[in-house]
Amino acid sequence: MPTRAAAIELYYWPGIPGRGEFVRLLLEDGGTPYIDVVRSRRGGMAAMQRILDGQRRGALPLAPPFVVADGVVVSQTANILAYLAPRCGLAPAGAALRAEALQIQLTIADLLGEVHDVHHPISSGLYYEDQRAPARRRARHFVGERLPKFLGWLEQILARNVRAHGPWLVGTRCTYVDLSAFQLVAGLHYAFPNAMAGLAPRIPLLLALHDRVAQRPRLARYLRSTRRQPFNRSGIFRHYPELDPPASRRRRPTS
Amino acid sequence: MPTRAAAIELYYWPGIPGRGEFVRLLLEDGGTPYIDVVRSRRGGMAAMQRILDGQRRGALPLAPPFVVADGVVVSQTANILAYLAPRCGLAPAGAALRAEALQIQLTIADLLGEVHDVHHPISSGLYYEDQRAPARRRARHFVGERLPKFLGWLEQILARNVRAHGPWLVGTRCTYVDLSAFQLVAGLHYAFPNAMAGLAPRIPLLLALHDRVAQRPRLARYLRSTRRQPFNRSGIFRHYPELDPPASRRRRPTS
Numbered sequence: 138m139p140t141r142a143a144a145i146e147l148y149y150w151p152g153i154p155g156r157g158e159f160v161r162l163l164l165e166d167g168g169t170p171y172i173d174v175v176r177s178r179r180g181g182m183a184a185m186q187r188i189l190d191g192q193r194r195g196a197l198p199l200a201p202p203f204v205v206a207d208g209v210v211v212s213q214t215a216n217i218l219a220y221l222a223p224r225c226g227l228a229p230a231g232a233a234l235r236a237e238a239l240q241i242q243l244t245i246a247d248l249l250g251e252v253h254d255v256h257h258p259i260s261s262g263l264y265y266e267d268q269r270a271p272a273r274r275r276a277r278h279f280v281g282e283r284l285p286k287f288l289g290w291l292e293q294i295l296a297r298n299v300r301a302h303g304p305w306l307v308g309t310r311c312t313y314v315d316l317s318a319f320q321l322v323a324g325l326h327y328a329f330p331n332a333m334a335g336l337a338p339r340i341p342l343l344l345a346l347h348d349r350v351a352q353r354p355r356l357a358r359y360l361r362s363t364r365r366q367p368f369n370r371s372g373i374f375r376h377y378p379e380l381d382p383p384a385s386r387r388r389r390p391t392s
Numbered sequence: 393m394p395t396r397a398a399a400i401e402l403y404y405w406p407g408i409p410g411r412g413e414f415v416r417l418l419l420e421d422g423g424t425p426y427i428d429v430v431r432s433r434r435g436g437m438a439a440m441q442r443i444l445d446g447q448r449r450g451a452l453p454l455a456p457p458f459v460v461a462d463g464v465v466v467s468q469t470a471n472i473l474a475y476l477a478p479r480c481g482l483a484p485a486g487a488a489l490r491a492e493a494l495q496i497q498l499t500i501a502d503l504l505g506e507v508h509d510v511h512h513p514i515s516s517g518l519y520y521e522d523q524r525a526p527a528r529r530r531a532r533h534f535v536g537e538r539l540p541k542f543l544g545w546l547e548q549i550l551a552r553n554v555r556a557h558g559p560w561l562v563g564t565r566c567t568y569v570d571l572s573a574f575q576l577v578a579g580l581h582y583a584f585p586n587a588m589a590g591l592a593p594r595i596p597l598l599l600a601l602h603d604r605v606a607q608r609p610r611l612a613r614y615l616r617s618t619r620r621q622p623f624n625r626s627g628i629f630r631h632y633p634e635l636d637p638p639a640s641r642r643r644r645p646t647s
Contacts, residue, residue, distance in 0.1 A: 191548060194556075196492040199499050199545045209488045213498040220491045233464045236475045237451040243468040243498075244454050250505055258513050259526060260533035260645065271514060271526040278515035290454045293446060390515065 144170040145221065148185040149202040151175050153372035154324075154365075156214045156249070157202040162316040163218055165359040167225025171204075173364070215242040222313040229308040238307045238314045241294065245317050248287045252328065253373045255279045255380060265377070276380035280332045281390035284325070288340050291318060295342035304342075304349065311353070318343065319350035324374035329381045399425040400476065403440040404457040406430050408627035409575075409620075411469045411504070412457040417571040418473055420614040422480025426459075428619070470497040477568040484563040493562045493569045496549065500572050503542045507583065508628045510534045510635060520632070531635035535587045536645035539580070543595050546573060550597035559597075559604065566608070573598065574605035579629030584636045 145164065149157025164171040175181035188210065191197050198212030204221065205211075211220050219239050222228035229238050253261070258275040259268040294306055302309045306318060322343060326333050337344060351360060359365055368374050382388075400419065404412025419426045430436035443465065446452050453467030459476065460466075466475050474494050477483035484493050508516075513530040514523040549561055557564045561573060577598060581588050592599060605611060614620055623629050637643075 191552065195488075196495055197545070197549055197552065198495070199502075199542070209491065211491045211495065213495040216491055216494045216498055219494075220487070232475070233450075236464065236466045236471055239471045239474075240451055240453065240466065240468040243471055247454075247505075250502075254509065254513075258509075259529045260537070262533060262537055262645070271529075274514045274526075278517060282515070282517055287454070290452070294452055297446065297452065390517070 143207070144172050146172050146174050146205040147202065148174050148181075148188065148204070151182070152366075152369075154320075154368060154374075155202075155372050158366070159214050159317050159320055160202050160204065160217050160221075161364070162320055162356065162359075163221060163225055163227060163313050165364075166311075166316055166353060166356045167221075167227055168355055169221070169225045215239060215246050218242060218313045218317070225313070227311065227313045227316070229310075229312050234308050238312055241291075241306055241314045242317055244287070244290070245314075245321055248283075248321065249373055251279060251283055251287075252324070256375050256377060265375070269379075272377075273379060277388055277390040280329065280381065280387070284329070284332060285336060285339070288325075288336060288343060292340045292343050295346060299342065304346065306346070311350070315346060315350055316356070319347050319356075322347040324368060327368040328374040328376050330376070331381045331383050331387075335384050398462065399427050401427050401429050401460040402457065403429050403436075403443065403459070406437070407621075407624075409579075409623060409629075410457075410627050413621070414469050414572050414575055415457050415459065415472050415476075416619070417575055417611065417614075418476060418480055418482060418568050420619075421566075421571055421608060421611045422476075422482055423610055424476070424480045470494060470501050473497060473568045473572070480568070482566065482568045482571070484565075484567050489563050493567055496546075496561055496569045497572055499542070499545070500569075500576055503538075503576065504628055506534060506538055506542075507579070511630050511632060520630070524634075527632075528634060532643055532645040535584065535636065535642070539584070539587060540591060540594070543580075543591060543598060547595045547598050550601060554597065559601065561601070566605070570601060570605055571611070574602050574611075577602040579623060582623040583629040583631050585631070586636045586638050586642075590639050 147157065147160055147164070149155065172178065175185055185201060187193065188203065189198060193210065196210045196212065198210065202214060202217065203210055203212035204217050206221065211217050219235065219242070229235055255276050256265050256272055257268060258271040265272065298306060305311050306314045350356060402412065402415055402419070404410065427433065430440055440456065442448065443458065444453060448465065451465045451467065453465065457469060457472065458465055458467035459472050461476065466472050474490065474497070484490055510531050511520050511527055512523060513526040520527065553561060560566050561569045606615060
């Protein structure tokens with residue numbers, strides 16, 4: 138590269154890890170210079186809004202997170218990751234493995250959407266407190282059916298890849314998808330500790346992957362820093378005890 | 393290319409257009425040889441299940457649709473489209489425009505997920521009839537807030553690109569994203585005719601794009617053929633009159 142690339146600008150809501158955190162993990166683990174615009178720069182929120190309002194040329198995001206990299210606006214978390222991962226050294230090699238990585242990332246994104254809709258089954262425009270009854274119903278189905286299905290699938294992928302290539306989801310080394318799996322497991326432990334305790338015996342490889350990612354030197358430093366934000370009740374992963382009852386009090390998802 | 397590539401295999405549930413239809417539109421418009429395995433081959437359902445069960449090497453899909461192209465298994469609709477579009481002549485040129493196309497496709501995918509959850513707000517494992525009350529509540533928010541937001545965003549993208557490049561969503565010519573926008577509009581007209589009639593004055597460019605795509609020669613032939621399946625009440629787009637009341641009887645999404 139003849140010239141040094143400008144730092145990547147990351148735009149995301151302040152106050153929650155949310156979907157922006159998946160992008161932060163990539164940039165932090167890659168040691169890639171970036172500016173977390175809204176959190177670090179006065180007027181960052183207004184700058185984000187200007188791009189959402191279409192005042193900048195190029196791609197128009199519907200919602201954060203989005204990045205500006207070399208003048209190009211890129212949105213949708215999985216798309217951002219796939220776009221930036223090669224320069225961060227965290228993409229697999231070749232079109233087939235990249236498609237495999239993106240299919241896993243998009244399925245993690247589907248699960249994230251379901252995690253969100255457990256506490257917002259009617260509308261993201263209403264408070265949780267205004268949709269608690271359907272949230273409880275949805276949570277029973279999520280914990281009983283959906284969560285085991287998605288995590289079991291990730292476990293199966295790991296089991297296949299461990300035999301073929303190594304202890305990562307795709308190919309022979311760590312990629313952005315492993316970082317996302319780490320964040321997924323961390324968020325689920327926060328939001329659904331009882332459900333995760335029950336599932337633990339069925340997902341040993343996924344839990345080991347979470348621990349392995351957390352020990353990567355750059356990521357370990359990031360996780361200890363103030364840049365890492367805790368989960369809370371404004372984000373995607375939320376802990377409401379009534380949505381994650383202990384196994385002994387869990388109702389079967391029959392209705 | 394020294395050798396002729398084998399036909400692409402498409403795997404999807406029979407009986408509904410669903411997410412598989414987005415892949416069919418790409419392959420049909422591209423004139424790309426493909427086999428719609430489950431619909432055209434005896435034993436196709438069992439073949440699909442074997443791949444879902446992990447009996448084939450390579451990427452493991454969580455769910456259909458998926459394709460097998462040159463021996464590579466690719467799943468997740470948007471990922472399939474981005475992967476196949478170059479060989480179908482329906483990808484934009486260059487990394488920046490490809491990222492822009494994928495961000496639009498992924499946002500269409502988000503809207504599709506919301507369309508699905510209007511009739512299944514509690515669980516995809518329950519019948520619609522077992523979640524009608526929360527479905528009505530969710531439908532009010534969907535029609536009143538989410539649908540105008542997403543379609544208004546697509547209209548804005550078209551307005552920007554028409555000025556800069558041409559009457560398509562990305563760049564100077566038709567890409568896979570335009571085909572998906574066509575299918576989205578067609579499905580919404582089927583499922584929410586009243587809501588779409590109300591929105592029509594605000595989305596003239598999007599409606600014109602729908603018509604323009606439908607007139608593309610290969611696609612027009614496909615749409616007249618028996619390969620094109622009608623929308624129905626088993627798919628993503630479902631018409632339930634109670635979820636799409638006439639404007640005069642529509643309640644505001646306040647609860």
